[in-house]
Amino acid sequence: MQSEFPQTNNNGVHVAPVVRFAPSPNGYLHLGHAYSALRNYEFARRHGGRFLLRIEDIDMGRARPEFEQAIYEDLAWLGIEWETPVLRQSEYFGAYAIALEKLNALGLLYSCTCTRNEILEEVKLREEWPRDPDGAPIYPGTCRDASASSLLRQITSDKPVAQRLNMTQAIGALQGPVGWIEYGEQEDGRSVSAQPSIWGDVVVGRKDVPGSYHIAVVVDDAEQGVTDVIRGMDLFEATSLHRLLQELLNLPAPVYHHHRLITDEHERKLSKSAGSPALRDLRAQGVTVADIRAQLELS
Numbered sequence: 001m002q003s004e005f006p007q008t009n010n011n012g013v014h015v016a017p018v019v020r021f022a023p024s025p026n027g028y029l030h031l032g033h034a035y036s037a038l039r040n041y042e043f044a045r046r047h048g049g050r051f052l053l054r055i056e057d058i059d060m061g062r063a064r065p066e067f068e069q070a071i072y073e074d075l076a077w078l079g080i081e082w083e084t085p086v087l088r089q090s091e092y093f094g095a096y097a098i099a100l101e102k103l104n105a106l107g108l109l110y111s112c113t114c115t116r117n118e119i120l121e122e123v124k125l126r127e128e129w130p131r132d133p134d135g136a137p138i139y140p141g142t143c144r145d146a147s148a149s150s151l152l153r154q155i156t157s158d159k160p161v162a163q164r165l166n167m168t169q170a171i172g173a174l175q176g177p178v179g180w181i182e183y184g185e186q187e188d189g190r191s192v193s194a195q196p197s198i199w200g201d202v203v204v205g206r207k208d209v210p211g212s213y214h215i216a217v218v219v220d221d222a223e224q225g226v227t228d229v230i231r232g233m234d235l236f237e238a239t240s241l242h243r244l245l246q247e248l249l250n251l252p253a254p255v256y257h258h259h260r261l262i263t264d265e266h267e268r269k270l271s272k273s274a275g276s277p278a279l280r281d282l283r284a285q286g287v288t289v290a291d292i293r294a295q296l297e298l299s
């Protein structure tokens, strides 16, 4: 990865980079996580910067303490050291609620009671319905169109309520075009223009907690002073949304390095559901950190 270091802040002062590895404790770490964690860690070391570990446990239905504990063990085994205390997102719902309040004050949110199935049913009736980069159907706007009465529905309905961002209005609220500096793999920084509209009216406040992955990540990156977000290409498209939220919430923009994804022999992205071996299983089989680094082509 080509380095943009040394960076300067607005006053022309050189700043050391701050990076973070932000796993969700929903399963055991695999080689893809090891790659991302090591890329972040080595970037920080090379440039005299800081490496932070963040536990993204906002999905409390899936997060489990034993997975969090395993993250600490696996990273230590890889030779990674991180600062403490570690930020755990489940302890910061208040900060995410404040961010939602700001978006709400800008008139950009509406309440939505639709379930995933209701959305699927709704779009089934229409031909060729667009999907977001994660493959989910773009929200058809059912509750947005009924938003004048949605407060009433929120009060009268006992269905759980999510908060959605009105994407058209959110883009309209921007001062100008939004983009980011992308370092990717082995390239000098290039400007990418953000395309947040490809996400449609995303959920920014989940039904179970005040916040969502997208809100939490931009609030935390700003709060922790992250300068360089180093993460997999699978989150490249999400950056459009993150940049939009940063602009709306007046948060600083980090630079982004989306790295290659580690795939299996069938060129599939590693994942728990694809049966990818966990680092701890490899370790139990006698695989060494040096073997892992060689496999990941890390020198």
Ligand code: GLU
Pocket (backbone or CB within 6 Å): 022, 023, 024, 056, 217, 230, 231, 235
């Ligand atoms: N928690 C996310 C994941 O495990 C990563 C978020 C990020 O790096 O921005 O995929």
